[in-house]
Amino acid sequence: MKKSTVQPINPKITDAPRALKRSRPVQVADQIKRWVVERDLRKGDKLPNEAAMIAQFGVSKGTVREAMRILEAQGLTVTKTGPGGGSSVGEVSKDRAMSLLGNYFYFKDLSLSDIYEMRKLLEPELVAKLAGNLDAETLSDLREMAHQHPEPAQTPEEEKQQHISSLVFHARLADAADNDLMGFVISFMARILSDLTVYRRLYATPNKELWARGRTHQIDLVEALEKGDSARARAIMLSHMEGAERMMNVQEMRITREFMAE
Amino acid sequence: MKKSTVQPINPKITDAPRALKRSRPVQVADQIKRWVVERDLRKGDKLPNEAAMIAQFGVSKGTVREAMRILEAQGLTVTKTGPGGGSSVGEVSKDRAMSLLGNYFYFKDLSLSDIYEMRKLLEPELVAKLAGNLDAETLSDLREMAHQHPEPAQTPEEEKQQHISSLVFHARLADAADNDLMGFVISFMARILSDLTVYRRLYATPNKELWARGRTHQIDLVEALEKGDSARARAIMLSHMEGAERMMNVQEMRITREFMAE
DNA sequence: TATCTCGATTTATTATGATAAATTCTGAGG
DNA sequence: CCTCAGAATTTATCATAATAAATCGAGATA
Structure with a gap:
């Protein structure tokens, strides 16, 4: 885990921070995390619904959806359909x-x-x-x-x-x-x-x-x-x-x- | 002073508590996990590409995509674009x-x-x-x-x-x-x-x-x-x-x- | 009155296709 | 041999539409 070995230099003259190249769904997921932490939301507190996030982040439906899957996979959110549905914060189970x-x-x-x-x-x-x-x-x-x-x-x-x-x-x-x-x-x-x-x-x-x-x-x-x-x-x-x-x-x-x- | 080897094994019998309806992306993600375990794939081994999975599982592109995000979020896979790209197994980092x-x-x-x-x-x-x-x-x-x-x-x-x-x-x-x-x-x-x-x-x-x-x-x-x-x-x-x-x-x-x- | 059913509504879910971006491959020109 | 501009390949993103699931309320029923 140590030893920064010699890394191949990117031959391209382009932007260096290739490591920071995170996909859009990941970026959206991170923003939502920050949003939750800033407001100190707890289990059950609701997140904006899909349509609102599409508008909020200016991304497509699919991207928002992938972002929610990421959070869900980590146990951080749950989503339900129907009126009053949408995503909400869900504490990670043991x-x-x-x-x-x-x-x-x-x-x-x-x-x-x-x-x-x-x-x-x-x-x-x-x-x-x-x-x-x-x-x-x-x-x-x-x-x-x-x-x-x-x-x-x-x-x-x-x-x-x-x-x-x-x-x-x-x-x-x-x-x-x-x-x-x-x-x-x-x-x-x-x-x-x-x-x-x-x-x-x-x-x-x-x-x-x-x-x-x-x-x-x-x-x-x-x-x-x-x-x-x-x-x-x-x-x-x-x-x-x-x-x-x-x-x-x-x-x-x-x-x-x-x-x-x- | 190396320890006794601890090694891979077949999957256990899958229980069938149909209590939870899992979404299609989650089901696909689970199938892929099983697939990886059954074949004892290791870090770097490649998974079928998007098109192949669509055909294999008979679901839409979006569904496959969400499944891959789930696996990725858990650190189990990595995905690259371009020829020779696609998804591959990636061991969970510390x-x-x-x-x-x-x-x-x-x-x-x-x-x-x-x-x-x-x-x-x-x-x-x-x-x-x-x-x-x-x-x-x-x-x-x-x-x-x-x-x-x-x-x-x-x-x-x-x-x-x-x-x-x-x-x-x-x-x-x-x-x-x-x-x-x-x-x-x-x-x-x-x-x-x-x-x-x-x-x-x-x-x-x-x-x-x-x-x-x-x-x-x-x-x-x-x-x-x-x-x-x-x-x-x-x-x-x-x-x-x-x-x-x-x-x-x-x-x-x-x-x-x-x-x-x- | 209480409850049940049905349909309308809200919301997420899945599907399809088109276009963009990233990466690798190829081959022409030096 | 080298380089570098396309071409090819594969995922990434977007846009749109149809479908399914959950909820709620109106009216029917007991």
Whole structure:
């Protein structure tokens, strides 16, 4: 990302700023963004309708339309037809943000150890902070999830299902974080792991011991969270992370190289 | 010390929640995404041209065009005019990914303490891992940056500049991370902090002591990194984070509520 | 009165064709 | 061999018109 290497000089004598050559729809989209920011518009606030924008920007219908698609694709606007319709500001959903970020990592070769390295750093701290600070509803949700699979998986399919359930448990914890950034990153990792595609025997040989340990971890964790025992919550989560990492590293697997479209 | 390979896989079974009626351009864009994933196309690989897509999907030119704008807005494709032009796959740049994610946090009220909580967890670990593993060029870059401001800032403007320089230092470290996810998150935080908008007196009263401490930290850190002293690097970074956090918390400030357009 | 249906209205959506702009290719002239 | 003016190719933009979707209101219906 560094090293401005020697760039071929444009032989033409013409205008230099070729890099600034942005298409008209992009320019229009940027102006609309600025417009929104300047007025501090929020979710639901309406933008001028198509005809107004055509007049406002002096461009054709198609250009305005492409501009709106750009904004829409980024999750910034929504548009409806009919009277009172038109475009309005729409805050970017967590799902969409995760999809867009997923597109970036699609081209990176993110390894399982990369993800678990982060999880080991963040999730123990998350639960330590959460201990004693969860409302009754969240606690009850978590407890329910922890008890959801009373028996070890009998089939690979069941095991996979339990694995995903476990990740939902973690995502639920992440959503309870009052630190939106931390919550997002943790949820994002859970989502990536949910999209794992297994190659060989990951779910092929349900492992009774692993199941028992994971389940115990979840139940104990909920208890520690309820009692406000930060140190214990942190320790349980770390232990859980290490176990999960070991399990996954043994297996051959690959992360789905899928665009995470919403 | 390269990691286990994580690789492409087939698309998962497409769910069919017909709850949402997606517009034709979105459908076309999704088909193109699938097409790219199925063939495992990589950066630079070409997509069918406009005319071919019109025929392929049986939609109008405008629809294809809007579809391409959607993909382009997400950073997934690039389009050129002229012979041999057309659209091709283009990997999402880090900058664009940060912008898109920034749009999400635009609507959140991310606080400084949220960010520093994450920084304190991640950056000390980052430098601990990096110690002894940096190449000569990176080390020399870092050393140069650390020595860049030999004198305390005389004006608020200078102080602001030094603050930004410091964040560039951190971003450079993040780029050296071998964990792309961790590197991204750390860079992203540095970028958010760079975009801070100061309201009152953050840079109003250059603080000689703070300057000296920050500079010492950077210089000592580079030395520890070079010597491979992980523990010391971690300790320095943690101390630095705590100092920076204290400094910023004293001041009244707000994060720029700006869309981070590329 | 309440509600349902139907049609008019508003707004975005899709389609078609023409022209402009950017890029590469080609070949004539030096 | 080089250069540079067209020609060819492909997207970019514009203009116009027809279509579809959502909403609203008037009248029919219960």
